[in-house]
Amino acid sequence: MPAALGIGEFAKATHFSIKTLRHYHDVGLLVPAQVDPATGYRRYTTAQLPTAQVIRRLRDLDMPLDDIAAVLGADEPGARAQLIAAHLARLEGALAKTQAAVAALRDLLAGPPAALAIEHRSEPAIEAAAVVATVELAELAVWFQGAIGELDATLAAQRIAPAGAIGAVVDDALFSAERGELAVFVPVGAPVRPVGRVVARALPAVELAVIVHRGSHADIDRSYGALARFVAERAIGVDGPVRERYLVSRRDTSDESCWRTEIGWPIFRTAPR
Amino acid sequence: MPAALGIGEFAKATHFSIKTLRHYHDVGLLVPAQVDPATGYRRYTTAQLPTAQVIRRLRDLDMPLDDIAAVLGADEPGARAQLIAAHLARLEGALAKTQAAVAALRDLLAGPPAALAIEHRSEPAIEAAAVVATVELAELAVWFQGAIGELDATLAAQRIAPAGAIGAVVDDALFSAERGELAVFVPVGAPVRPVGRVVARALPAVELAVIVHRGSHADIDRSYGALARFVAERAIGVDGPVRERYLVSRRDTSDESCWRTEIGWPIFRTAPR
DNA sequence: GCTTGACTCTCCCCCCGCGGGAGGGTCGAG
């Protein structure tokens, strides 16, 4: 027979704080079995202890309260498992990010990078096949893979050979506001017929300040910084979205230290130099 | 020559948002090289780009802004490395906790635990050597190790043999308020002479509801819950801090599944049975 | 019955690390 417990006793049994239990009541995550309408006193039952324990486990995994509520509310155990699996996947992602950050930090502490070669060049207009969309920063990697796959397949189907390395035009809002317009493109010699999300797109001729970034993209802000410094110190105006070209990328090798990414920053006045 | 950048340009170069840069200015983490006193316009220099990059790395590791400021403000590189190492240690701790939580969750989802044997017994008064202190939950593990080491050494020095398994008296505030009084004790036959933090302490006789928890302490709230249920469903009053006894623990084996921990909850009225 | 001390209630403000938006000033090119 489940027996009733005051909030203090329930707190002791579950190792939650009273404040936390009240909060869980407020948000509807763990509602007391009964609430005295006159005094407002909360009464829990021993049958609620297992629920509290599940909540504790999921909180230990930093699962948001809303998601926990969804797990507890799921009727079928399959749906439950799915929600939990999704959260574990997110955790793995965070872990990978952390590991990358540790590596990058170690790198940064090891010493300043070798001076990076920056050049200035006039890029002619490019005919390309492209996939354009407004994407969230969080979904960038997945979207990118999908877009590239679609481009590849379309070019192959139309028997068009790429006329250069894959690239992207990146709206800066993608970083400052977590979402922005992104165009992934492949230069082509012959015009592509639009299929699915793939469209033909002409990239205008621009003046570019260009740096080639070597290695993993976890480090790429160093090259961005070097480029910004170069441009700013020569008092050149910057204009328009950045172009990236993936000279050597995941498509070519899984050894990230071999990757080569060209970053091109459109500038609108040539340096006196 | 460092050149000046508006906040928007600096944001582009570092991939921080303008909001974030303003926030860093407010809290003093990354102060613009100059601020126009008339307009309030912030101006950064290219010399600040590397600093921004370090901040980015450390934020990727979820280091609090205050700690980052401390790292940047540290004069000697040694102090810097130490701060960072400390943070990495915290990250490792969090990782271990997450892994434990995953394991515990899997366990919990696998099915309900075998019915746990709970008994009720009269515990006689115990003469013990103890270390008592108010500790933070976060430092519990470290403090515990230290206290046990000190107890061991003291008993060995005084040639006193332990008269039972190591135990602890745990104030519940430790869990509900993140800090509380904790006493680690070893029962002894002969009185111990106080040395360092070690004192002689008599534990009063009590009536205990007792459960033996099997396995890792990550799971221990399940046993707490079972015990609370047992006690509550028989309408027995609960009184005073919990006693734990580490029958088989880290001291005996590193295989956590073999650990045995006795949890004793003082009760003040016997069950009708 | 009354007192006392332990519980419990609600309500409001605080923490971090920003994001969103209102409402208004500034800058430079045409």
Add this chain to the structure above:
DNA sequence: CTCGACCCTCCCGCGGGGGGAGAGTCAAGC
């Protein structure tokens, strides 16, 4: 001079609670 792009400050919000004020409740002991 005007336009659009920048930039400013100020206030509110999130999630997951902690801290504390001020007031009401409960049960044991006298």
